[in-house]
Amino acid sequence: MNMSKKCVFYLLSFLVVMSNGLGRFISKSQSQMHVIQRLDEKYANDDVVRYGKPGLTFKLKKFDWSTCSGPDALAQINEFDLSEPLSIPGNVTVTVDSILRGDITTPLKVIVRVQKKVGFLWIEVPCVDNVGSCDYEDLCAELPFPPGVPCPEPFLALGLPCNCPVLQGDYFIRNKLVFIPDEHIPQFLARGQYSVQVRASINSQEVICFQSKFTLV
DSSP states (O other): OOHHHHHHHHHHHHOOOOOOOOOOOOHHHHHHHHHHHHHHHHHOOTTSOOTTOTTOOEEEEEEEEEEOOOTTOSEEEEEEEEOSSEEESEEEEEEEEEEEOSOBOSOEEEEEEEEEEETTEEEEOOOBTTBSSOEESOHHHHOSOOTTSOOOTTHHHHTOOOSSOBOOEEEEEEEEEEEEOOOOOOGGGSSEEEEEEEEEEETTEEEEEEEEEEEEO
């Protein structure tokens, strides 16, 4: 999965740039993935998306978010809203009101934890191809967009930076229309209820903690 696809995937849940990293894919994670896939087949029905067909459309519904940051975190999100249902591919209207109290620089460590609801259980989604519950030791060092080069979509439409440093200041987006392209979503992530938590820090300084819940159908 290339970098732009990963960026689009994580934008849907927490609007934080994701990229290549150093996710751990251990035997325990492999077992968890097999459990998810087996239970997915058990609970599948005629209303869910079928894989392997061209031109599939996925929808994101019931998006909810909250902050888990401490009082000294560099970033503060006051408002975050996505129009629903969000179709992939399709347009989404984004509203963000946030404050960055200090510059974001290297090393930017990002820890992502993704859980999927299967039956009555929440199971952690393993890190596969750097998507899922992954650790990124320095996101700044992995970003593919060099300084001085115009940022690609959707960063350009949103007026957001795509490389480090991210300068302190107010970041405000009101009802911006963004097109989400037709991207490959791994089979084990393509439907269901999800919980996502993102923690970012620079050395011992907390940058942000963000968590969201949503449903993909």
